């Protein structure tokens with residue numbers, strides 16, 4: 033079985049470069065998916081309070097027989113739990129559901145641009161949890177450059193990651209440059225372009241001829257090409273699947289290398305068109321929802 037390379041976060045903590053994502057993984061499918069990933073060699077699971085499957089993620093880890101300390105667990109605080117005390121309590125809810133004392137990475141799921149005061153208070157709670165040793169690293173997700181600049185100006189700990197939409201069709205290169213400038217790791221969500229096909233799009237990155245041609249040259253699938261591209265460019269990738277064969281396929285990307293020309297061809301596929309919601313439109317009114325107690 034391959035050993036996954038790790039990325040060093042800005043506080044020295046090691047993050048496995050490939051993880052399993054579980055967005056839209058139904059709770060009843062989550063335990064098996066997590067177990068299957070850990071058996072295939074994955075050591076990083078990315079979930080979120082808002083995904084409603086943290087309990088099953090914890091169960092999958094326990095059932096796998098892999099030691100708790102050998103698995104990097106990442107989860108996210110939903111916007112409805114922003115605010116200093118609410119976010120401290122959000123940790124208790126997530127840790128309780130996961131069945132762990134410590135979370136390896138806890139991140140803010142979105143910026144709340146219209147209530148940035150709450151976003152800052154939530155991040156200060158993450159800093160407190162880090163200081164207390166309840167979490168090993170902290171970060172953010174879907175932050176745009178202006179959100180990062182405001183956060184950095186008002187808080188102390190530079191986020192270890194910003195988890196953002198990133199696949200060949202939407203690469204956010206300017207945002208990646210801001211990350212590099214501050215020592216923030218880019219973590220790619222929809223790394224095989226899930227968002228380009230699961231919302232009725234007729235333009236699936238998995239069917240892109242350029243990507244498939246590169247795959248043919250290496251005897252690899254389009255998904256494997258996109259994941260290899262992410263890893264080779266130094267990003268963390270967290271592909272989601274509930275199918276054991278695909279979970280294994282998505283991990284089998286460590287035995288080939290894309291040429292400079294192939295990387296350039298992938299870099300050139302950027303359309304600049306976002307698949308997910310505009311970070312600026314996230315509000316409590318439109319996106320708020322109750323996160324149950326553990």
Ligand code: NDP
Pocket residue numbers: 052053054055056078079141173174195196220221222223224225226227230238253255256270271272273274275278279281282308
């Ligand atoms: P992905 O790019 O991981 O694509 C997942 C989709 O592709 C699913 O429909 C899956 O179906 C299918 N798939 C998986 N592997 C293969 C394969 N080898 N060949 C063909 N199809 C495949 O998209 P996601 O949006 O799920 O992103 C990954 C993770 O990123 C999420 O699960 C979540 O953890 C995180 N995320 C974070 C967001 C945020 O706001 N922070 C937003 C969105 C995602 P099937 O399961 O049937 O195999």
